[in-house]
Amino acid sequence: MSQAYLYLGWWLNLDNGLPFLDLRRAYSHYGDKIEEAVLKVLKSGVYLNGPETESLERELAEFVGVNHAIGVASGTEGLHLILQALDLPKNSYVLLPAFTFVATCEVIVRAGLSPYFVDIDPKTGNISLDALRDTLVKLRNKGKKISAVIVVSIFGNPADLINIAEFCKDERLYMIEDICQAFGAELDGKKVGSFGIASATSFYPTKNLSAFGDGGMIFTNDFFLAKKIRYLKEHGQTAPYYYEYHGVNGRIDEIQCAILRVKFKHFQKELLSRERLANFYSERLKEFYPEVKLLKTYIGSKPAYSLFSVRVKKRDLLKSYLERQNIPCRIYYPIPLHLQPIYRGLEFKEGDLPYTELLCKEILSLPFFPYLGEDEAEFVVEKIRAFYGS
Numbered sequence: 179m180s181q182a183y184l185y186l187g188w189w190l191n192l193d194n195g196l197p198f199l200d201l202r203r204a205y206s207h208y209g210d211k212i213e214e215a216v217l218k219v220l221k222s223g224v225y226l227n228g229p230e231t232e233s234l235e236r237e238l239a240e241f242v243g244v245n246h247a248i249g250v251a252s253g254t255e256g257l258h259l260i261l262q263a264l265d266l267p268k269n270s271y272v273l274l275p276a277f278t279f280v281a282t283c284e285v286i287v288r289a290g291l292s293p294y295f296v297d298i299d300p301k302t303g304n305i306s307l308d309a310l311r312d313t314l315v316k317l318r319n320k321g322k323k324i325s326a327v328i329v330v331s332i333f334g335n336p337a338d339l340i341n342i343a344e345f346c347k348d349e350r351l352y353m354i355e356d357i358c359q360a361f362g363a364e365l366d367g368k369k370v371g372s373f374g375i376a377s378a379t380s381f382y383p384t385k386n387l388s389a390f391g392d393g394g395m396i397f398t399n400d401f402f403l404a405k406k407i408r409y410l411k412e413h414g415q416t417a418p419y420y421y422e423y424h425g426v427n428g429r430i431d432e433i434q435c436a437i438l439r440v441k442f443k444h445f446q447k448e449l450l451s452r453e454r455l456a457n458f459y460s461e462r463l464k465e466f467y468p469e470v471k472l473l474k475t476y477i478g479s480k481p482a483y484s485l486f487s488v489r490v491k492k493r494d495l496l497k498s499y500l501e502r503q504n505i506p507c508r509i510y511y512p513i514p515l516h517l518q519p520i521y522r523g524l525e526f527k528e529g530d531l532p533y534t535e536l537l538c539k540e541i542l543s544l545p546f547f548p549y550l551g552e553d554e555a556e557f558v559v560e561k562i563r564a565f566y567g568s
């Protein structure tokens with residue numbers, strides 16, 4: 179099969195009509211500063227583990243409100259390194275939502291652990307605490323060992339982090355946060371990524387704070403965990419050419435960090451634009467209720483919208499209609515993880531996670547990024563209005 183779908187330009191619809199996300203617009207605002215920063219690294223001769231990485235780590239640790247930030251090769255690598263460093267009992271269960279990107283689960287398998295899917299609250303798209311409680315009881319009754327929960331704040335909408343953190347503490351489980359879609363979001367005045375034992379974000383080009391390639395960062399308050407992760411991401415090397423762990427090459431590079439530091443200066447402003455655009459869409463889409471429903475946020479939460487996703491009853495019909503009008507829409511995610519071929523062996527079947535399955539049938543992401551004009555968003559709304567014939 180052709181892998182043309184991996185071409186990011188196609189996915190973002192850069193080549194015809196309204197873009198789903200156009201990264202060139204951000205570049206046109208501060209590209210000169212990025213070019214300067216890249217050139218400085220090129221001329222410095224230091225391409226890895228240098229001052230840009232160190233500064234970015236310091237700046238982002240302060241922003242998230244944790245003691246340690248560790249730059250890594252990607253969000254996936256970040257999640258994997260956390261699991262590896264925690265040294266959880268082999269084959270013990272790690273609970274996670276099935277309504278997430280595959281990487282959240284892939285790392286569990288890679289770390290020699292057993293993933294187990296938990297249903298979501300369809301109103302928010304995030305893992306449900308009630309379902310988490312039920313799953314824990316069910317697995318423990320079967321004599322299974324559960325060691326951790328990975329909580330994803332999907333689309334940038336903070337999950338029920340305070341209550342889940344308390345639940346994990348009571349049940350002696352590690353809570354790991356996957357904040358790959360939610361960097362910059364807050365709950366009760368605290369940044370997501372600071373609620374569990376550790377968290378990982380992604381700098382994939384489409385993310386809130388994004389690199390010009392791959393990258394990621396781990397956040398934690400745990401000194402020993404941070405130290406071990408630093409060893410693990412450098413092949414397990416604890417002293418020059420001396421290896422105490424089976425590690426990986428999990429580094430981020432200096433050029434990406436230099437770019438990220440320039441972009442971070444514009445991050446708050448871009449977050450505000452995301453919020454403004456999300457409010458703009460939300461206000462206007464209310465007229466289509468109950469055909470179109472907005473996702474709910476928890477009280478006290480401040481989402482960092484990475485995507486603007488809504489629930490639509492006739493989702494596929496609306497999507498085809500909008501695409502015929504040259505308005506790209508995307509489905510995150512069409513098939514939940516528990517029904518993916520790769521996870522067949524986990525013995526989940528259709529109907530096991532009803533709310534997850536429902537959301538996969540209804541969810542639709544509209545064109546959304548900080549530099550999308552309100553006129554463009556209005557055009558999207560007009561076409562939705564035309565679809566509903568009013």
Ligand SMILES: Cc1ncc(COP(=O)(O)O)c(C=O)c1O
Pocket residue numbers: 252253254255278279281282330356358359379380381382392393394
């Ligand atoms: C929820 C979630 N987890 C993990 C990842 C993996 O991040 P990366 O692409 O940087 O490996 C992503 C990014 O696509 C994501 O959206």
